[in-house]
Amino acid sequence: MAPLSVAVLAASAEADHHNPPPPPRRPVIVLRAFLFLLAYLALGVTFYAAFPANFTSSNGPTHPIVDALYFCIVTLCTIGYGDITPASPAAKLFAISFVLIGFGFVDVPLSGMVSYVLDLQEHLLITAIKNPRSARKHRHNYIFDIKKGRMRVRMKVTLALGVVAICVGVGTTLLRKVESMGWLDVVYLAVMSVTMVGYGEHVFKTLHGRLFASPWLLVSTLAVARAFLYLAEMRIDKRHRAMANWVLSRDMTVSEFLAADIDNNGYVT
Template identity: 30%
Template sequence: MRLVVPGIVGDVRAVPALRVLGLVAAMALYLAMGAAVFQQIERPLELELEGAVHAAKQQFLMQHPAVSDADLESLLDVVVLASNRGVSAARNVSGGPNWSFGQSLFFASTVVTTIGYGHVTPLSKPGKLFCMVYALLGIPLTLVLLSALVERLLLPATAMLRALNARLGHLYRPFTIRLVHLSIIVSILIIFCLVIPASIFAALEPGWDFLDSLYYCFISLTTIGLGDYIPGDSPDQPYRPLYKVLTTCYLLTGLTCLMLTLTVFYDIPQLNLSSVFSSVKLDDDPEKMRLSGSGLCPGYGIGGLVMRDEYSGDQRRSIVQIRPRADDSPSPEDTTPVHARDLRVH
């Protein structure tokens, strides 16, 4: 149903602008809250470690009076710098070179997937230059590859949705069925991309418990890549090159599953909040309507209520579009909503 209300001259695009400002304020508040929580949790442990390091230095100087404090500080600066570049100064570390083929393949995968652990970085100027060019070409290629894989995985995901609709369509609304479908996809992601790999890493990595391994998997698949936990870098790690290659395959597979989950999530109109903060609706841009893949017909916004302005000569009219049954998402079998006749009030 369409209502045309004459005489309204207010700019309806100001509302999304205010919403965006509210979102910016909420994001700033969220960041401030996170900073405060991290400070309260981590600062005491940092102080404890600083005290332990200072005590160890003083004990070393007492046991070796011939070594001055300045000489020890100079040695520590060299060790810390080498460690930040991925080179360990520990005598008992025999992990092999950082730039073997397996290690290099692992590094290349962290570059093109934008994970970027940072534990190993190019040291030479040609290496840094090649890394920039390699990332410039590799990141778009990786996105294309992941998109193609997600497109193929959407076929069985859609078949599952249709099966759920065939069995439960007469009992539940389409939106409820889509939530069940999303829950199944999320459960598969958690089990096969987080829980099972975390169990494997906990068994293979010395010093990692299950929480550490789960933390590594989550930080990696979300492309945060803090670099505090790196698989295969423990001393005397057997089959290190093969281990690195398999870890690379896991990262690519996990990122594909994560993108599939996000695609299924954003395909549910009620859960896609991007339209709330957008001043341009899908029905205003046919190309965006086609790329959105929401299956909605032109003239119907995701939120169920769309306002836009039409001009007829010098007269401006505000149009309110109401989508029937706004509480339901499109049916998996037929995503076309029931059309109501346009009603114009002049």
């Protein structure tokens, strides 16, 4: 029985070696956060639609539900064009609580998606380790660094900036049609909106413009925030590599080697 058990264990280990673990599933918290975000926006829309007299619109109303959704997303993304503003103490208190609490609903799905991407990177690394053929096949992968087990920082920055450029391009093209502005004005409005500046001299005035702006602003501002985070990560990674190269290339004295032997066993590991 013992040899049979050993054979079974060996076969199981061999199967695990050639069969990598399944890819990670999208975390449930992300789905829940998106559902909570939708419910939170619905709550804000309900309050706005129930008390429209508490808000003023410099360009006039288009549709109560569309204006409410547009106001909630502009507030949640901290753009603040100023075309729709609270006009009563109750509306101001609502805006304060809405933007402060809403930060969490935006951050949770974003953090969850980042964790999901990291799990995918880990899965790729484990697959490469357990399958040498796969490792040789992906040794020239320009997106993932197999040795480090993560996506290349420069590629992450490039992808994030590419998403931002796509958001600006889509916004410019559609704003040209729905808001009937010149090319310079639509590019100006798109860039100022995506970067969360929102001066307010150019805003979304039409019904179709506000319908488009609601999801576009939410996606674009998150993409810009992620791009800035990756840029900071790239600079930190560059400094770490420079520091590591300096430490590894400098000459060490005998006393420094002895100080590095923290185990006092005559070896530095």
